[in-house]
Amino acid sequence: MVSKRLSREAGHRRKFLAVVDETPECERAVAYASMRAKSTGGVVVLLYVIEPGDFQHWLGVEKIMRDEAQAAAHAALDMHAAKVRARLGIEPELVVREGKPTEQIHQLIEDDQDIAILVLAAGAAKEGPGPLVASIAGKNAAFPIPVTVVPQNLSDEEIASLA
Numbered sequence: 001m002v003s004k005r006l007s008r009e010a011g012h013r014r015k016f017l018a019v020v021d022e023t024p025e026c027e028r029a030v031a032y033a034s035m036r037a038k039s040t041g042g043v044v045v046l047l048y049v050i051e052p053g054d055f056q057h058w059l060g061v062e063k064i065m066r067d068e069a070q071a072a073a074h075a076a077l078d079m080h081a082a083k084v085r086a087r088l089g090i091e092p093e094l095v096v097r098e099g100k101p102t103e104q105i106h107q108l109i110e111d112d113q114d115i116a117i118l119v120l121a122a123g124a125a126k127e128g129p130g131p132l133v134a135s136i137a138g139k140n141a142a143f144p145i146p147v148t149v150v151p152q153n154l155s156d157e158e159i160a161s162l163a
Contacts, residue, residue, distance in 0.1 A: 003110055003113055004113065005113055005114070005116050005145070006113040006114055012113075012114050013041065013042050013043050013114060014037075014041075014042040014043070014114065014116045014117070015037070015042060015043045015045050015093070015112065015114045015116060016033040016034075016036050016042055016043070016044050016045065016115075016117050016119055017045045017047060017105070017108065017115045017117070017118045017119065018030045018032075018033035018034075018044065018045070018046055018047070018118075018119045019046075019047050019048075019049070019101065019105065019118075020046050020047065020048045020076050020077055020080050021048070021076075021101075022076075023121075023123060025121035025122065025123045025150075025152035026080075026121060027080070027083075027121075028121040028150050028151070028154060028159070029119045029120050029121035029150055030044075030046060030080050030083070030084065031087075031156060031159050032121075032148070032154075032162070032163055033117075033119040034084045034087070034088055034090065034092065035088065035160055035163035036117070036119070036148075036163045038088045038090050038163075039163055043092075043093060043114070044090065044092045044093070045092065045093040045108075045112070045115060046077050046080055046084075046092050046093070046095070047095045047096075047104070047105065048073040048074075048076055048077050048095070048096050049096075049097050049098070049099065049101040049104045049105070050066075050069045050070070050073055050096065050098040050099075051098075051099075051100065052098065052100070069098075070096065074094075077094045077096065078094075080092075095108060105118065106144065109144055110144075115145065116145060116146070117145060117146050117147075117148055118143070118146070118147045118148070119147075119148045119150060120147060120148070120149050120150070121149070121150045121151070121152055122149050122150070122151055122152060123152050
């Protein structure tokens with residue numbers, strides 16, 4: 001059970017969480033979440049999760065790899081944040097976490113009681129919507145807040161008309 005959402009309380013604003021990763025569809029999730037935040041007076045939160053398992057090396061190599069992963073995460077977030085600022089004039093919150101993506105998404109939602117909606121984008125590949133969407137929408141998957149899944153093939157104009 002997720003803690004009580006505070007986004008409708010005085011002094012709080014509803015937050016839309018979008019996950020930034022290396023998939024081509026993540027840009028659509030960021031676009032939708034940021035447009036929804038702008039149109040509703042909310043905030044967009046961009047999360048990048050560094051997955052574990054890549055750092056199982058000698059201590060010196062592990063530190064270098066972890067630093068490189070942190071730099072790549074911040075670069076990806078900065079790129080998406082710059083687009084949000086330029087297109088909509090709003091300032092996104094940027095979060096980097098390390099761990100399994102679904103666990104870190106759940107933990108961030110628990111930690112930030114203003115996060116009210118998770119926005120994901122579904123890939124258009126024949127293999128399926130993507131691992132994150134599949135894990136969240138899969139069989140026996142329970143999620144603590146509403147999840148909006150945006151099709152990858154929506155244009156900016158189509159997203160704007162929906163947001």
